[in-house]
Amino acid sequence: MDRERVLRRNNVALRGTPGAPPMALLHGFGCDQGVWRHVAPAFESTHRVVLLDHVGSGGSDLAAHDPVRHSRVEGYAEDLVEVLDALDLGAAVLVGHSVSAMIAVLVAAQRPDLVQRLVLVGPSPRYVDERGYTGGFSREEVEELLETMDGNYLGWARSTAPFIMGTPDRPELGDELTGSFCRTDPDVARCFARATFLGDNRADLRRVRTPALVVQSRVDAVAPPAVGRYVHEHLPGSELVVLDAVGHVPVLSAPGELVEVIRRYLASPVLALPAGDPART
Amino acid sequence: MTAAARGSWDAAPCALLTLSADGTVVAANATALRWLGRAPADLVGRAALSDLLTAGGRIYWETHLSPLLHVERRVEEVALELRVPGGRLPVLLTAVAAPAPGAPLEVVHAALVSARERVRYERELLAARSAAERSAARVRALQRVSAALSVAVGVDGVAGALLGTAVAAAGAAAGTVWVADGHGGLRARGSTGEAPGDCPEPAAELLGRGPGGELLPGGGGAVRSGGGRIVVPLRGHTALEGVLSLLPRSGPAAEPLDAEVLAAAGGQGGLALERARLHEHSALVAHELQRSLLRVDPPDDPRYAVATAYRPGVEALEVGGDFYDVFLPGGEPGVLAVVVGDVVGRGLGAAAAMGQLRSAVRAVAGGGTGPGRLLARLDRFVEQVEAAAMSTVAYAELDLATGLLRYACAGHLPPLLLPARGPVRLLWEGRSTPLGAFARHGERVEAQVRLEPGDRVLLCTDGLVERRERGIDVGLELLEAAAARLGRGTEAASVRALTDELLRDERGHDDVCVLLLTWRGPGVGAPHAPAAGAAHAGA
Numbered sequence: 001m002d003r004e005r006v007l008r009r010n011n012v013a014l015r016g017t018p019g020a021p022p023m024a025l026l027h028g029f030g031c032d033q034g035v036w037r038h039v040a041p042a043f044e045s046t047h048r049v050v051l052l053d054h055v056g057s058g059g060s061d062l063a064a065h066d067p068v069r070h071s072r073v074e075g076y077a078e079d080l081v082e083v084l085d086a087l088d089l090g091a092a093v094l095v096g097h098s099v100s101a102m103i104a105v106l107v108a109a110q111r112p113d114l115v116q117r118l119v120l121v122g123p124s125p126r127y128v129d130e131r132g133y134t135g136g137f138s139r140e141e142v143e144e145l146l147e148t149m150d151g152n153y154l155g156w157a158r159s160t161a162p163f164i165m166g167t168p169d170r171p172e173l174g175d176e177l178t179g180s181f182c183r184t185d186p187d188v189a190r191c192f193a194r195a196t197f198l199g200d201n202r203a204d205l206r207r208v209r210t211p212a213l214v215v216q217s218r219v220d221a222v223a224p225p226a227v228g229r230y231v232h233e234h235l236p237g238s239e240l241v242v243l244d245a246v247g248h249v250p251v252l253s254a255p256g257e258l259v260e261v262i263r264r265y266l267a268s269p270v271l272a273l274p275a276g277d278p279a280r281t
Numbered sequence: 282m283t284a285a286a287r288g289s290w291d292a293a294p295c296a297l298l299t300l301s302a303d304g305t306v307v308a309a310n311a312t313a314l315r316w317l318g319r320a321p322a323d324l325v326g327r328a329a330l331s332d333l334l335t336a337g338g339r340i341y342w343e344t345h346l347s348p349l350l351h352v353e354r355r356v357e358e359v360a361l362e363l364r365v366p367g368g369r370l371p372v373l374l375t376a377v378a379a380p381a382p383g384a385p386l387e388v389v390h391a392a393l394v395s396a397r398e399r400v401r402y403e404r405e406l407l408a409a410r411s412a413a414e415r416s417a418a419r420v421r422a423l424q425r426v427s428a429a430l431s432v433a434v435g436v437d438g439v440a441g442a443l444l445g446t447a448v449a450a451a452g453a454a455a456g457t458v459w460v461a462d463g464h465g466g467l468r469a470r471g472s473t474g475e476a477p478g479d480c481p482e483p484a485a486e487l488l489g490r491g492p493g494g495e496l497l498p499g500g501g502g503a504v505r506s507g508g509g510r511i512v513v514p515l516r517g518h519t520a521l522e523g524v525l526s527l528l529p530r531s532g533p534a535a536e537p538l539d540a541e542v543l544a545a546a547g548g549q550g551g552l553a554l555e556r557a558r559l560h561e562h563s564a565l566v567a568h569e570l571q572r573s574l575l576r577v578d579p580p581d582d583p584r585y586a587v588a589t590a591y592r593p594g595v596e597a598l599e600v601g602g603d604f605y606d607v608f609l610p611g612g613e614p615g616v617l618a619v620v621v622g623d624v625v626g627r628g629l630g631a632a633a634a635m636g637q638l639r640s641a642v643r644a645v646a647g648g649g650t651g652p653g654r655l656l657a658r659l660d661r662f663v664e665q666v667e668a669a670a671m672s673t674v675a676y677a678e679l680d681l682a683t684g685l686l687r688y689a690c691a692g693h694l695p696p697l698l699l700p701a702r703g704p705v706r707l708l709w710e711g712r713s714t715p716l717g718a719f720a721r722h723g724e725r726v727e728a729q730v731r732l733e734p735g736d737r738v739l740l741c742t743d744g745l746v747e748r749r750e751r752g753i754d755v756g757l758e759l760l761e762a763a764a765a766r767l768g769r770g771t772e773a774a775s776v777r778a779l780t781d782e783l784l785r786d787e788r789g790h791d792d793v794c795v796l797l798l799t800w801r802g803p804g805v806g807a808p809h810a811p812a813a814g815a816a817h818a819g820a
Binding site for chain 1: 329335336338340530
């Protein structure tokens with residue numbers, strides 16, 4: 001696939017300083033690159049900031065959605081590898097929110113040359129509980145989410161339907177909000193939801209040799225603190241920071257605190273990986 | 282809040298909640314408390330809105346609604362379910378963030394309206410829409426399967442069409458078609474997404490096998506699953522023709538395979554397999570019939586050598602009506618007859634007519650009939666056997682003692698003379714119309730040419746030279762050129778070289794018959810064992 005098609009497919013936008021170290025901001029399930037509106041500007045003076053929409057979200061090319069490829073988080077990771085290869089900016093800081101934290105982990109495991117550091121905001125490698133592991137949800141509860149989503153795609157329940165545009169009685173929203181934020185095609189959203197919430201990427205954590213920061217909200221109903229700790233403990237050489245924020249989207253609810261934490265981490269020396277790690281080659 | 286305002290707040294027919302920026306409930310009206318069955322102390326300052334929702338709603342709030350409130354400051358008419366004593370209460374949530382956009386989110390005002398009836402109605406609509414979409418998708422999938430099966434040729438073609446459409450329509454990761462071998466067993470006949478060897482043979486209990494392991498005629502009635510695979514029976518009218526074994530996709534987002542679509546596709550596939558199997562069988566019978574009809578057994582004689590070749594056309598698996606023959610006509614010692622002909626049409630009917638016409642040639646030849654009168658008698662024969670009418674025939678009689686070749690062509694390609702010395706040439710004399718098309722009975726022209734020892738004569742059907750994209754004259758020129766380049770190998774080797782060259786770029790649509798006769802001369806004493814007599818070459 002040629003460069004232009006890859007970049008168009010993922011609605012890739014480049015901001016910030018040309019030639020500066022690259023940083024890719026990766027939105028989670030339910031959103032698009034607009035979720036980074038309060039975070040991206042903070043890094044534009046120091047980084048070449050890459051924004052993108054996963055296939056099926058925001059301004060991505062819906063026609064590129066492949067029910068097979070995108071039925072697994074790995075498919076989105078392949079997309080991201082193609083984007084980074086197409087951009088050819090060198091090893092980047094990957095900041096992944098929610099499911100994109102695991103997408104970034106997969107990319108770092110497969111193509112460490114593309115990733116300088118990982119920042120994982122609200123990561124969860126497995127949402128469904130299993131014996132000996134608490135992800136926070138039963139399988140039935142995940143099915144319930146799909147029902148809830150379906151229920152909100154019928155015509156009159158428009159909050160997340162893809163066709164609504166800005167409300168005429170609130171002109172203050174301006175052009176910035178095209179009405180596409182958090183809105184996507186129902187079938188695609190269902191596919192993305194299943195890939196996100198039914199996948200299991202725990203085994204991928206220990207394949208990563210890239211320095212990583214795990215950012216966890218104090219209270220998070222989707223990726224609880226125990227899951228953040230699990231990721232930190234199973235990701236060699238990672239650091240864990242717990243934000244004072246509440247909710248799964250500190251990217252929007254606590255952007256100032258999140259920016260500070262990321263800046264501090266990027267300025268700090270990298271933790272040495274544990275010596276004698278058998279998986280290290 | 283004034284007492285009046287407080288009264289209105291509490292009496293509102295909807296649940297009103299005020300949330301802090303992190304979603305914690307900081308105020309709730311009486312309706313909200315009543316619905317939730319909670320005392321204010323259990324709720325206010327203690328719980329977040331997402332805690333009041335079902336798990337699905339909670340994720341939805343966190344991943345969609347909370348970001349929307351931050352960015353768009355408002356969500357409207359979102360369908361959610363509250364966890365209430367005794368079950369769930371469907372509600373529609375509308376919420377606005379304050380203060381205005383631009384400032385950090387401080388407080389959210391939320392109103393939740395009971396939506397039991399509306400949600401019930403909505404669910405019915407949703408179920409109806411899903412059912413309609415599902416059936417439309419099924420119809421589309423089956424149309425694709427039908428379209429592919431309708432143009433599939435042969436058992437392998439049907440297997441390929443099923444793999445190409447049913448596997449994709451069902452959303453399977455891989456599939457293999459197993460075809461019944463007629464002896465109670467199954468053989469893998471094609472795969473997609475996996476190697477045929479990777480697909481385990483469908484287990485007996487999925488097929489309905491009898492005690493001896495044989496496939497039961499009524500077995501394999503339904504789509505079954507087992508061993509991690511879905512097994513779709515491919516039933517014909519009377520028996521299980523095969524099975525389609527599918528490997529479901531393993532991704533977490535993979536939808537389960539649609540058994541109804543698979544059962545319907547399997548039904549169509551089974552009938553198509555049956556048709557293909559029967560068709561291949563009848564094609565095989567026709568080819569066998571044709572080969573047996575074409576058997577020649579001329580006696581060994583050192584004065585001549587002959588080689589023949591027959592290549593069946595492959596299009597539509599049908600046999601054609603091309604034939605050749607070599608024989609000694611009765612009552613004319615020392616004369617050898619050779620004939621190549623072409624009966625109009627294809628299939629068993631044409632093959633049968635060819636057999637009759639070929640026998641008729643033998644019956645009327647000899648006793649001094651000669652080529653011209655022989656064709657005239659065949660004209661009368663095809664009046665009786667209509668299927669042989671309009672056949673073309675090239676017939677020649679060689680006097681083995683003198684080398685005199687008498688010949689006649691009824692609408693057939695002219696014989697090609699390949700002299701031992703001198704240029705090749707087509708024998709254009711002795712020509713008349715195809716059998717049954719002759720206006721005046723009893724008059725057919727013939728011609729003759731005297732062969733020198735070592736001269737050869739080639740008879741062939743038009744499949745050797747005729748192509749859709751060029752005229753027959755061009756084909757004949759190419760034949761002459763190719764014949765001129767032939768060395769003096771055995772007759773069989775020459776026939777093979779000629780057919781190889783002329784059919785090299787031809788995809789085998791038409792039948793081809795070729796006969797090459799050499800007159801070795803009158804006085805050859807001892808038999809030339811290897812080269813003499815008949816040799817047969819397949820092209």
